[in-house]
Amino acid sequence: MYQKKYDLITIVGPTASGKTTLAVNLALQLGGEVLSADSRQIYRGMDIGTGKDLSEYVVGGRAVPYHLIDIADAGVRYNVFEYQQAFFEAYHDVAQRGKQAVVCGGSGMYVEAVVEAYDLRPVPQNDELRAQLEGYTLEELTEQLAQMKSLHNNTDVDTKKRAIRAIEIATYYSSHPDEKVSYPKLSNIYFGVDIERELRRQKISQRLRDRLDAGMVDEVRTLINGGVTIDDLIYYGLEYKFVGSYLAGRMSYDEMVQGLEIAIHQFAKRQMTWFRGMERKGAVISWIDAMLPLEEKIGLILRKLEE
Template sequence: LPILCGGTGLYIESVLKGYNLMPVPENPDLRANLAQKSLPELTEILSSYKVLHNTTDVDTVKRAIRAIEIEEYYRLHPTEARAFPEIRSLVIGVDIERDLRRNKITKRLRQRLDEGMIDEIKGLLDEGIPAEDLIYYGLEYKYLTRYVLGELTYEEMFRGLETAIHQFAKRQMTWFRGMERRGIKINWLDAGWPMEQKIGQIKDWLLQ
C-alpha cells in the first residue's frame, strides 16, 4: 500500500491528477538577456506569461529569471496530453484550528533555532556556498542567511520568518480547499483527537 506523506498540496495533486510536468533545461541566452533587469521589470515580464497568484516566484531576481525560463520553455514546447491510470486514493488531512496552528509554528521555529539552524547556515556559507544561492531557496534559508550576513537583526529575522511561515501555511490550506473544489475528496482528522482515535478513524476509512 503506497503512502505519499507530507509535501505540498501541489505535489500530492500532481500525482493524483497525473500532471504532465517536463524538466526544463537552463537557457543561457535568455538568462543573459535578463541578467541586467530589475526585479520589478522581471515581475512584469513574468506576468505576461501567467497570472501571479502570490509573490513566491518573484521575491528574488534569480527566482524570477528561473520562473520566466520555465514559462518560455513551456511556450515553445507545449505538452501533449498523456493518459494516466486512475489512482484509487484515500486522502487524509489534519484539520487544526488556526490559532493552534500558529502557536505550533512559532514553537517549532524557536525549537529549530535553539537546535542549531543558525550554525547550519554559517557552516554552509563557510563551505563556500554563495549567499545568493541560499537566499534563493526562500523561507528559513533566506531569512537566516540575511541575519548571518548582518542585514537583519535577530528580532527582524525571527518576526519576518515567523510571518512568512504563517503565510505559507495559510496558502497551503487554501490549496487544499481548492483540491476539494477540483474533485479530490480530503478526509479531515481533528488534530485535537488522541492518536488512538486518529488511527481508528483511518482504519475505518480504509475499510470503506
C-alpha cells in the same frame, strides 16, 4: 490483516499540523512505508530548518521505512519534475514488495504531481505574461495558481518569482496539450490534518523557537561554509532565506526572527489555500481534527479505508 484497497494513502496538512506523526504511525499500523512529499526535506544537510526529525520514523523501537528524504545535495535546485521521477521509482519499489505506500507532505504541488500523475516538461520563459503578473501579490498569485488544472515544475510558491514561474508553466501547458504524455494514475485516498488557525500559529511560533535553540543558525552557517550560496538559500525560502540573509548581514537577528515567523504563518495559510484549491478541482479530502488523540485519528482512517 489489512487488505490494501488503494495504491496510495495520502496525508496532507499545513506545517506544524502533526501530519508526519500521523503518517508514520499509520504506516506502522498497516505495515506500510512513507513516501515524503516535502520539497525541502529532499536535501542532505538541511535538517533543523526543514523539521527533518528522522527519530519520528522510529515508533516504540520499530523503524518505519521512509523514502524521498536526503536524496539531493544542498545547493542543487531540485524540481518537481525530478521529484516525480524519483517518486514513481520509490513507489514501484514499495509496491513490488507488497507494502502500502503512505504519502505525507505539505508541498501540495509535489502531492498533486504524483497523485494526479501530471506530466511535466521544460517550459520557455514568457516575458509578456511575467510583466502582466508582476503587479499581483503573492496571495493573489497563489490563489490563481491553485485554481489552474495544469501543474508546473518548480518548488513551493513561497516567493512571487516562483509563483509567476508556476503560472507561466501552467499557462504553457494549457495551450500545448500535445506535448504532454500520460503517467500511470494510481488509486488514492486523501486525508487531511485540520488544525485550528490560532493553535497552528502557536505551534509554529514555538517550533521556530525550538529550531533556533537547536542550532538552526549554525546549520545554515555550515551550509554556507560548505559552498551553498546565499542565492541558493533564498531559493529554498523560509528558514534558509531568512537565516541566510541574517548571516550575510542583510538584517539583524531580531529582524530575521520576526520576519521568519511572519513568513511561516503566511506559508501555512498558502498551504491551506492550495489544499482548498485541490478540493475545488475535485479532490476529496477527509479532514481530521488535529487535536484528536493519535489513536482516534488512526481509527478514523482505518474505518474510512474499510468503507
